[in-house]
Amino acid sequence: MVKSGVLGQLPAVVTIEKIVEEYHKLLDNQAEDKQHNAQLDGAMTSTVMTPMEVEKRKLAANAFKDYINTCLRSHLLYSEEYDQYDKHEQKIVGPSNALEVEYEEFSKQELAENAEKDKLARKVREQATGIKEDKTPKKQKQLKRFIAKKKYEPAKYYGFSHLLRLVCNFHTLLLTAKYEQGPQQIILSGIRPFVDYLTENWPKFHKKSTTG
16 A cells, blocks of 8 residues: 555554553553452462563563664655655654754762662563673763754654554564663563564554555
8 A cells, every 4th residue: 555655644543652551551450450369369379470571571562662763764664655754753843853952961869870770670681581791880971861852753653554564573673683682582572472462452553544
């Protein structure tokens, strides 16, 4: 359909960001329900979804959204869709967006807090993957923000059909992306549940809205 000039409507009826948000809510509800049922039975069982498992599945879903936001145009769009993407981006962020930036330095307290967060995150990754990571402190940049005030995030506007393109290629794209080994393994372990969720709910997400 794209090759014949029929393009998806922007924004989509159900956006990628909305799909991920609903998945997050489902995970939270499932975890709460399972814990409640297990407590009624008098003991926690292996069917209870642990907080770490919930987080792994959320990270995997977020990875899909993040990839859409950073690489949709370069990796997933057909050439016939470039003009629509560029016009919509300009409509959202404006033509002078690249010149509008913010700059602020981290305070000493923020640097210390970030170091502690990195330490805890490393511990979670090591527990999840069994892989010990280099504990050498990384030099933190003083730059806190140097980003466009308005940033175009395609996941807020594109829908299921474009997410499906990514699903078909995500495993290969992830393996070739510049992820550290620990985070990569965590994301890989959470992909299947998210894909299963999309498979079960695709009629709800695949709302046909086209232009052309």
